[in-house]
Amino acid sequence: MEHAPTTAYEGAEVIRAGGPFVIRGTETKRDFGCPMVREGQTISTKNLSGIVEWSPEDLVAVVRAGTLISELQDELATRNQCLPLPPSSNGIERLTAGLTGTVGGLVSANLPTRWDSATSGVRYWVLGMTIVRADGAIAKCGSKAVKNVAGYDAQKLFIGAWGTLGLITEVILRVKAITANPDPPIRCEWDGSAPLMVCRTPLSEGTVFAAGVPNSVLGTQTGTIWAPAPKTIAPPERGWAIFAGHGRHNFGGFGPNEDLMIKVKDQLDPDCKLNPGRMGIF
Structure with missing residues (x-):
């Protein structure tokens, strides 16, 4: 109803x-x-x-x-x-x-x-x-x-x-x-069919974290990363992560x-x- x-x-x-x-x-x-x-x-x-x-x-x-x-x-x-x-x-x-x-x-x-x-x-x-x-x-x-x-x-x-x-x-x-747009354009295609993650890390660590995630797109101004989600979900040690396509494992509260x-x-x-x-x- x-x-x-x-x-x-x-x-x-x-x-x-x-x-x-x-x-x-x-x-x-x-x-x-x-x-x-x-x-x-x-x-x-x-x-x-x-x-x-x-x-x-x-x-x-x-x-x-x-x-x-x-x-x-x-x-x-x-x-x-x-x-x-x-x-x-x-x-x-x-x-x-x-x-x-x-x-x-x-x-x-x-x-x-x-x-x-x-x-x-x-x-x-x-x-x-x-x-x-x-x-x-x-x-x-x-x-x-x-x-x-x-x-x-x-x-x-x-x-x-x-x-x-x-x-x-x-x-x-x-x-x-x-x-004017405050950030250079980023282009990324996603059709919604594959598991995906969006995460944010401290700026100093964003480049390093993104380098370890294949096919990722990094917003260098904020440390936000968009990438295909790995089969084993492991959020960054600091910051936050949201997943799509993993059902009950998309995200939950974690940390303090x-x-x-x-x-x-x-x-x-x-x-x-x-x-x-x-x-x-x-």
Whole structure:
């Protein structure tokens, strides 16, 4: 059964009434992450779309989570502004934030953009958001103020959480003025049929790590590497790695943050109602 709420309040009613739920936008990130351990009802964000508010003078836009990135970019371009994402002109953009998909997917996946060294990445662009929690409560965090000194930015918990902590319904974004591409173009073809990995290492180690991975493509500005995944998955000693095409082994929490991630999940979704299994460790 698919639910397609039009407001955060409708989403809250759906979540309070049952579960588990699979949260979906346009499914452009389905090759990443782990498959669900429980395929429940679907919550589609397709009706949670549109720009709520945009202040070109302040470079801030309030956007609903189901808004297509391409549509947002077209509207921002009318005032010479944008989200600083590389154009989706070749296969490598399928492995990054890219232009495809929705705002909610962009934030939930938090994939690298290739321009992170110049634009700081998705995590930096999000100033606030509205979330429906697993208990049906609606929470707002952050604000339209670019510099917020009100305490911990709780919205950062949901960036890169792959929908496992809450249903994102609205996002406050910091946008940029359109400028020249900050990085030389990288071309890489990937048809989605073979296992793949994206990893990031410290800049000083990126060249060495990439040299040991056949057919890899290295973004020298950020230390991000795109490459066919080896049969034996071994993430770099430092940094992070995301795999596609390995099912349950795509990625999970590893390293010192795993315990903290589990504690946050236990607080926000103790019954694993939202995207169960998507993060591997929960």
